[in-house]
Amino acid sequence: MSSAFLKAVSAAMERIAPLRLAESFDNVGLLLETPLKQSKRHRVMLTIDLTTAVAEESIAKEASLIVAYHPTIFGALKSFTMANPLQASLLQCAAHGISVYCPHTALDCTWGGINDWLAEGIMGGNRAGTVRPLQAEKFSPNGDSEGALGRLVALQTPVTMDVIEKRVKEHLKLSQIQVGYASNRDGLRSSALVETIAICAGSGSSVFAGKKADVYFTGEMQHHEVLAAVAAGTNVILCGHTNTERGYLPILASKLQAQLHAAAFAEPFDIVISNTDKHPLEFV
Structure with missing residues (x-):
């Protein structure tokens, strides 16, 4: 009992x-x-x-x-x-x-869960922008939205990649992260402007599939998935699976x-x- x-x-x-x-x-x-x-x-x-x-x-x-x-x-x-x-x-x-x-994944999906915590770090101190699930929303029996896998952050004011990188390091308390820069962006790669960030705690490849964003932010992705993302114009930030959790x-x-x-x-x-x-x- x-x-x-x-x-x-x-x-x-x-x-x-x-x-x-x-x-x-x-x-x-x-x-x-x-x-x-x-x-x-x-x-x-x-x-x-x-x-x-x-x-x-x-x-x-x-x-x-x-x-x-x-x-x-x-x-x-x-x-x-x-x-x-x-x-x-x-x-x-x-x-x-x-x-x-x-x-x-119940804690990944729910509002106020791990993915929302990651989104807060990406948005910075003023948290100006919008956050919505990457996957189709799930609803409670009484019709209230309960969240879903992944988050898509749309910043009110675009910032450069180096700002996003700094925010990620500070939020996750990491001295090093892995970054794949989009291959078709002009100028200094760390100065490229970012407006939308797709987020998934842990391993995000399947959650990101078919989703367009300036940045994919997750713990880990397979090699060919990173190559495909940067070739399609999306920057990639990888921090280690459990470091995002x-x-x-x-x-x-x-x-x-x-x-x-x-x-x-x-x-x-x-x-x-x-x-x-x-x-x-x-x-x-």
């Missing part, structure tokens, strides 16, 4: 990022429910990926629930063994009374805490962000 805290957090996450918004290919929601009685400490660990290090950290910090943005289980499994490091992390969590919840975790922590308080969850709890979760690739 689910604990009251697990039920409360699952309900709060559903209000933050309704699971009905997730893409059909995705695997979201409560993916691991521990069969053990949870500890008296009500603690949520937020992370992008449930790695071995994050699992060990969660056990050491006596978390009762991990909210991992990326699904820990995607396809069907024929076995569940310690030989597979990712499965071993889940088994260790279960053995220590830690459940796992994953929101993924991890900075949202403090916002999620605030949202989750507010939702639990609003639901009047009476017992003490805390929400922490993993210190060991990080992008798996480094510049050396």
Whole structure:
């Protein structure tokens, strides 16, 4: 039987990022429910990926629930063994009374989610412009727009590419990013004017397909997809898959805490962000 805290957090996450918004290919929601009685400490660990290090950290910090943005289980499994490091992390969590919840594309689609956070960084301090989904909008049962995958930012006043690059670095707290400059633009490439930016957290190629913009801003794209974009006159900014997602975790922590308080969850709890979760690739 689910604990009251697990039920409360699952309900709060559903209000933050309704699971009905997730893409059909995705695997979201409560993916691991521990069969053990949870500890008296009500603690949520937020992370992008449930790695071995994050699992060990969660056990050491006596978390009762991990909210991992990326699904820990995607396809069907024929076995569940310690030989597979990712499965071993889940088994260790279960053995220590830690459940796992994953929101993924539900959190991408929803208004106020990860893609809107990326859009805020692109628009700068005055946030002058418009933001709309790249994909067809999804609607709640009562007819309200709930968002969709991707965002298209249209700046009120065009800025140069070097301004966009600076905004991305500052927002994501990165010293380096990868930029592909459109091959048919005149003058200095970093001085080219930008008005529209297509945004997708993580891997954006499929979301960008058929969408025209001055810039594609995402975590990663395949080589031939970058070549096609710059040949068609679109600049490309790549930052590393999880680098476009991890900075949202403090916002999620605030949202989750507010939702639990609003639901009047009476017992003490805390929400922490993993210190060991990080992008798996480094510049050396």
